[in-house]
Structure formats: C-alpha cells, structure tokens
Amino acid sequence: MFEEASEVFDNMLKASFPFTFIVFIPAVLILVSPLPAEAAHEFAVYRMQQYDLQGQPYGTRNAILNTEARTVEAEVLSRRCVIMRLADFSYDKYQKALRQSAGAVVIILPKNMSAMPQDIVQQFMELEPEMLATETIVPVYFAMEDDELLSIYTQTLTSSSSQGSLSAAEVLLHTATANGFQMVTSGAQSKAISDWAITSLEGRLAGVGGEDLPTIVVVAHYDSFGVAPWLSYGADSNGSGVSMLLELARLFSKLYTYKRTHAGYNLLFFVSGGGKFNYQGTKRWLEDNLDHTDSSLLQDNVAFVLCLDTLGNGDSLHLHVSKPPKEGTPQFSLLKELESVVTSQYPEVKFSMVHKKINLADDMLAWEHERFGIRRLPAFTLSHLPSHRLAQRSSIMDVRSVREKAQQEHQGGSRGTGQGHLQPHREGMKIWGSLIQALHLSAVVDWLTAQPRAAQLVDKDSSVVSTLEYHLGRYLKDVKRHYVKADKRDPEFVFYDQLKQTMNAYRVKPAIFDLLLAVCIAAYLGMMYLAIQVSGPSLLWHMHHVT
Incomplete structure (x- = not known):
C-alpha cells in the first residue's frame, strides 16, 4: 500500500507546477511547523x-x-x-x-x-x-x-x-x-464593602495596694499599610510594636504573680485596629470608655499612655510627645528613666524626646498618642523614627528584616517603662532582665509578618484577631473585643473589594495580522482557481492514466 501511495505522490510531483504548489507546499508547512507555544x-x-x-x-x-x-x-x-x-x-x-x-x-x-x-x-x-x-x-x-x-x-x-x-x-x-x-x-x-468591622482588643492586670490605683496604658496598632493591601506585611510598622506589647504583657503577667514585684499600678493593654486609617479603633475605644460608660480605668487616675510604634530597626529611640512632661509627673519620671537606662546600658543607642503639637487642621493625626492627647490624657509614642512623615511607616517594602541586635536594644529601652514605676524593688529589676526572651519576641514577629494585616483584610473572624486574642488571654485578665463600623450616613472610612x-x-x-492573513488566503485561493482553470483538463487526464 505504501509503494502505491509513494508512486501516486511521485506522479503528482511530476505533474504541473501549479498543482504541486497548491497541494505540496501547504502540506510541508503543516508538517514542519513547530508545536504551538503556551498560549x-x-x-x-x-x-x-x-x-x-x-x-x-x-x-x-x-x-x-x-x-x-x-x-x-x-x-x-x-x-x-x-x-x-x-x-x-x-x-x-x-x-x-x-x-x-x-x-x-x-x-x-x-x-x-x-x-x-x-x-x-x-x-x-x-x-x-x-x-x-x-x-x-x-x-x-x-x-x-x-x-x-x-x-x-x-x-x-x-x-x-x-x-x-x-x-x-x-x-x-x-x-x-x-x-x-x-x-x-x-x-x-x-x-464598597458594607458593614465592615474594625476589631480592637483590650486586656488588663490589676495592681496591688488599695483602690483607686493609677493606671498605665500600653497601646499598639496591629494593622499594616502599603500601596497594595495584599502586599502589606508591616514588619517594622507595626509588627514590632505589637510584638513588644505582647512581650510586655507576658513579662508583667509573671511579675504581677509575686508580691515583691507586684506594683501599685493597674496595667491596661490595648491592641488597636484601623491605626493606619487615622486610628479609628482607638478613637471609638476612647469614646466608649469616656463618653458612654461610668466605670472605666481611663476615667480614673491615668499615669500615662505609652504607644509603641515602629521599634524594630535603627540605632535610635525617640519619645514623641505633644506636650513636654512637667517635672514631678509620672510622664517626666518615665522620660528620665528611659534616658538613664539607655545611657548606662545601651550607649550606642541615641535617645531623644521629640516635641510636636497636635495639628487639628490636618486630616490625619501624626501618632497614635495624639488620639489620647485630644482627650486630655497624658500620652506619648516610643519609636525609632524621628518623624511621622518617614515612608517606612506605610510601605510594602516593610518586610521581615528586623535585626536581633536592634530588637534587644529597643527591648532595653522598653525596660525603662517599668523600672521607675512598676518595679519597687531591685529584685524586680533583676528578674526583669532574666525574663526577656529574644527568641520568643522574634517568633511573634515572624508570625505577624507571615500574612498581610491591612485593615481591609482583617475582619472579626480573621486568624490575626483570634490569635492576638489568644495570646492576650494567656497573660491578661478580662480580655475583650471592641468593634468600630463606619457611620452609614457619613462614613469616616469606606473599604472596597x-x-x-x-x-x-x-x-x-495583532489585528493587522488577521488582515494580512486574509489577503494571503485570498491570493492563495485565487492562484488555486487559476491553476485549475489552466491545467484542469490535462491534470484530470494524467490522474486517470495513473490510476
């Protein structure tokens, strides 16, 4: 059978040129064309x-x-x-x-x-x-x-x-x-996403020594921000601040279990949501505690509010204040303790106080402590950044690159928050240093930066919220959730999917390829028609004798 087919094919090639061109050339192009690339x-x-x-x-x-x-x-x-x-x-x-x-x-x-x-x-x-x-x-x-x-x-x-x-x-x-x-x-x-709830978390530790104790509030917002929400991991801003807050909660939960290290201060820890959107979680939390309730630690004697923001990098430490603390106040004592600890134990770290008044004309507040300052609560923010305008606070480039040495330096700075007010005895200071766990702190940062934490992605059922709640529940008492939703008539914020x-x-x-291909096909069909018209009779006679 193959010999007969090859003989027919050979006779076809010996036939007129138009027939060869019409049949053989397209067949060759089809056979030798490469396999189609991935489309x-x-x-x-x-x-x-x-x-x-x-x-x-x-x-x-x-x-x-x-x-x-x-x-x-x-x-x-x-x-x-x-x-x-x-x-x-x-x-x-x-x-x-x-x-x-x-x-x-x-x-x-x-x-x-x-x-x-x-x-x-x-x-x-x-x-x-x-x-x-x-x-x-x-x-x-x-x-x-x-x-x-x-x-x-x-x-x-x-x-x-x-x-x-x-x-x-x-x-x-x-x-x-x-x-x-x-x-x-x-x-x-x-x-637009309707009824989106921003979730914040609160927990506390009670002081010892009687009623009406002063309260120290430690705050950090957990959400991240960048040009693209799904790429916003926020290692430094503010994964570092949240990890510091969790570590402080863990440390004080241990210190508050012993009489000799149980200080005469109530501790209130607040992990806020919506920090990158003008601190919406903190704003609502303050309204709920100061305007809509008769019993709140924020309504009593607040010694100061310490906000932790962007602490994972750099070789400096800055205490941002809206009003310089007066001598004799707990805020002034904290400032002096920080200066003393950094100077004596970490001379390579540059520490300073940065004073900036609250500008109510701005649409966005500079730091989280300004939310408290507006409500006349003494507050400040601890950060390695000298200014709120620096781009590191809101970038998708803020990925996990926190140096362990820098973390330990800033841990040392954070130790000062307790040495003046929360550690009444030298034994407590020794215990404090021995309890710091750098590996534990690093593991928390690893977990926080394993997923994006943009406010549009963290709902009330998010694993970020539930895990934060779990860790706070291990160390603190009365852990609660607080929600904030945008007003439907005049929304403060609107998110989109x-x-x-x-x-x-x-x-x-391109479209011109289809045009040129159509022209080539038309020309080909025209040539085929002419070839058949010219050599049709002789070709049929030749094919009849071959068969």
Whole structure:
C-alpha cells in the first residue's frame, strides 16, 4: 500500500507546477511547523489601595482589565496595559502612562524584596504616598515576578522598543509578525464593602495596694499599610510594636504573680485596629470608655499612655510627645528613666524626646498618642523614627528584616517603662532582665509578618484577631473585643473589594495580522482557481492514466 501511495505522490510531483504548489507546499508547512507555544499564563495580581477616608477618595477606582500589553518605552500607550519592573520604575514613567490614558498599569515586583538594593527600596517607599495621594481611574496592579511573567515582559519590551527606530514598512511587517499579549483579569468591578468591622482588643492586670490605683496604658496598632493591601506585611510598622506589647504583657503577667514585684499600678493593654486609617479603633475605644460608660480605668487616675510604634530597626529611640512632661509627673519620671537606662546600658543607642503639637487642621493625626492627647490624657509614642512623615511607616517594602541586635536594644529601652514605676524593688529589676526572651519576641514577629494585616483584610473572624486574642488571654485578665463600623450616613472610612485577582496573559497576534492573513488566503485561493482553470483538463487526464 505504501509503494502505491509513494508512486501516486511521485506522479503528482511530476505533474504541473501549479498543482504541486497548491497541494505540496501547504502540506510541508503543516508538517514542519513547530508545536504551538503556551498560549496563556495565569498569575495573581494585587490591586492598589482603594478606600475613602473622611469623604476623600484614594487609590485606584477600577478593577477590570482587558487590553494589550506594552511597556512604557512604546510611543502609544493609550488603552494599553503598561507593564514595568520595579527595578526600572520611576514616578515619571508612571505619570506618562496615566497622562496617555493607559488601560492599566502592572508593576512586576521581585520575588525577594528584602534583597533589593537599598536605593531602589528607598526610592519606591517615597513614591508610594504620591501614588495614593489622589484617586486614579486607571487600574493599577502589582505582580510577583516568575519566569513566565519575566519572559512576557522581555518580549513586550523588545516589541515596544523596536518600533521607534524602524521605517514604516518595517513597523508594519514587525507589527504583523510579532507576538503580543492580551492581559485580562477574571474578577468583577470593585464595590464598597458594607458593614465592615474594625476589631480592637483590650486586656488588663490589676495592681496591688488599695483602690483607686493609677493606671498605665500600653497601646499598639496591629494593622499594616502599603500601596497594595495584599502586599502589606508591616514588619517594622507595626509588627514590632505589637510584638513588644505582647512581650510586655507576658513579662508583667509573671511579675504581677509575686508580691515583691507586684506594683501599685493597674496595667491596661490595648491592641488597636484601623491605626493606619487615622486610628479609628482607638478613637471609638476612647469614646466608649469616656463618653458612654461610668466605670472605666481611663476615667480614673491615668499615669500615662505609652504607644509603641515602629521599634524594630535603627540605632535610635525617640519619645514623641505633644506636650513636654512637667517635672514631678509620672510622664517626666518615665522620660528620665528611659534616658538613664539607655545611657548606662545601651550607649550606642541615641535617645531623644521629640516635641510636636497636635495639628487639628490636618486630616490625619501624626501618632497614635495624639488620639489620647485630644482627650486630655497624658500620652506619648516610643519609636525609632524621628518623624511621622518617614515612608517606612506605610510601605510594602516593610518586610521581615528586623535585626536581633536592634530588637534587644529597643527591648532595653522598653525596660525603662517599668523600672521607675512598676518595679519597687531591685529584685524586680533583676528578674526583669532574666525574663526577656529574644527568641520568643522574634517568633511573634515572624508570625505577624507571615500574612498581610491591612485593615481591609482583617475582619472579626480573621486568624490575626483570634490569635492576638489568644495570646492576650494567656497573660491578661478580662480580655475583650471592641468593634468600630463606619457611620452609614457619613462614613469616616469606606473599604472596597477585589484587592486580589487572577490575571491571564494570552498570546495573541495583532489585528493587522488577521488582515494580512486574509489577503494571503485570498491570493492563495485565487492562484488555486487559476491553476485549475489552466491545467484542469490535462491534470484530470494524467490522474486517470495513473490510476
């Protein structure tokens, strides 16, 4: 059978040229064509922040994407998805895409952001607030780099860069033959989340020595913030502050079990939610305790409120105050104790007090202690940052890179909070130093930074809240939850969904390729028709004699 087929095929080749061209050439092209490449790549994307605060919209307003990919090097970006790598990112390039009405922007992040050059990290951290300063109609996404996504970027970059240096004919040919990528998201348009509850936690330890004891309040907000909620891990801000609060709760729970180390102060610990949104959790907690109840430790004798914020890095320690403490007050004693401990035990740490008045005209408060200061409670914030304006407090670059040495230094600074007021005997000071567990503290930071803690992602059923509640319950008494929901008529804050989506990059040919392909098919069919018209009778006679 194969000999007969080969003989027929050989006779076909010996026939007229048009027949060979019509039948043989397409068959060869089909047989030798390579296997089709992977047509699509699916990957997760994380959308830029979208929220309203005090009626002002921030972040991107869209969450739908279905358009062709380009890099910022292309001349025309209108209605295109502009993809760029973080290493090449700049605010000018970002603004170029927005000015040209790009369809979307996708920023590719490296797998290990903590290993990035420090200058790139610092540059991007400073740009994040500018990206969020006003609302953006264009959807903006972030994606983690992988081999397929990097290949898509490289091919798109080559295509976008070459068009500017070619002639019109070359551009036409290149456009027709180059591979393109259609970027499509699978999610729906974003919408406001109704009845979202921000959760805060409270626990206490009772002092000894009679009734009406003064109260010391220790506060830290647990939520993180960055340009993309799903990438906001907040190791330093404020994973470090929460880990310090939990460690202090653990230490004092031990110290308050012994008479010789049981101080004459009530201790109130508060882990607040919504800290990155103007301290909404703290605001509601103060209202509930000062305006809507007759019995609260905050209504009695409050010695001071110590807020812990951003304590995991750096070689300095700052006590931020709204009003300098007066001599003879517990606040002044705390300041002097901190100075003494740092100077005698940690001379390499630079300690200072930073005075900044509360500016009620600002939409956002600078530090959490200002919420207490507005209600005339003596409060201050302990941080390694000299200013609230520094970008480290609100960045997706704030990942787990806390140095153990710095942690121990700041633990030493935190020890001063108890030595003047909570440790009436020298024996207590010795016990304090022996109880500090750096590994335990580090493990808490590891857990806190294992998942994003943006306020939009942490609801009342979140594992973050339940785990914090569990740890506080191990060390403290009367652990309670406090919720805050936005007012429906005039909401202080509004959150939106569709913050994490799946994106598909489909390999496509441009529209002009379909046009040229149609022309080639029409020409081919025309040639076939002419060939049959010219050589049809002789070809049929030849085929009849062959068979």
